[in-house]
Amino acid sequence: MFFTLNEIVQWIGLTVFEIWINLITITIFSVLLALKIDGVVNSAWWTILAPLFVSDAMNAYFCCIVCIRMNLESSYKASLYRASWSAIFLGLTFVFKFLLCRKLQGDSAIEYSEVFAPLFILLQLIAVRACQLHQ
Template sequence: MFFTIDELVRWLGLTVFEIWINLISFLIFTIMLAVKYDPDIDLYSNNWWMIFFPLFTGDALNTYFCVIIFIRMLSEMTLRTSLLRVSWSGTFLLMTFLFKFLLCKKLLGQISLDYSEVFAPLYILLQLIAVRACQQS
C-alpha cells in the first residue's frame, strides 16, 4: 500500500514543494553517482563533494523556503504555529544535512567514525517521524 500525498505531508511535516525539491535533488545525485562509477567517464574521480552538491543545494533551497514560510506566518500573527513549523523543519533539515555531511567526510576518509555514528542523525530523525506519526489522528 502506498502513502497518499496528504499522509506524507502530515507525517513528514514537509510541503509538497519541499518533497519535490528533495526528489529532484536526489534524482540528480543518483545520476551523478552513476556517472562516477562508469569506467568510461572519469568526470568525478574522487570528488565526493561534487557528487553530493545537488543534495546540499536541495537543503539550501528548502531552508530558504522554510525561512520565507516562517516570515509569512509571523506576519499573519500565528506565532505558535510558525514556531512549531520552523522548529520541525529546522530539525529535519539539520539532521539530513548532518547525515550527508558526515557521509561525505567518511567517504573521503577525513574522519574515522563508524557508519553507525554517521547514520545516527537519520536514526534520530526516524524516531522523531515515528513520534509525529503516532500523534497524528
C-alpha cells in the first residue's frame, strides 16, 4: 500500500541523502511555524522559512558534487540528465518557497494560485517521470 524507498527515489529523482536533508529541515520548519502561530516567536516569515532555503542550498551543492563526479567517471549523458532534473526540481521548489514567503509577508499582491503554480508544474513533471519509468 505504501511506496518503498526505492520507488520514491526513482519517482522524485532525489537520493536518500537529499530526502533526509529535506525531512530534517521540514521538521525544523514545522516547529518554527507552530511557535509563530502560537505567538511564542515573533519573527518574519523569511526567518521561519530559512531552514527550507538552507536545504535547497545544501541540495544544490550536493547535486553539483554528484554532477562533477559523474563527469569524471565519463557518464556524461546520465550526468546531464540528473543535473537537469535536479536543477528543475530545486528551481521550482525554490520559486514556490520564495513566492509563498513574499505572499505571507504582504510584499506582493499575487494570488495563491500563482504561488502554487510551480508545485503544480513539478507534480506534472513527476507524473511524466513516473510514466517513463514503468514502460
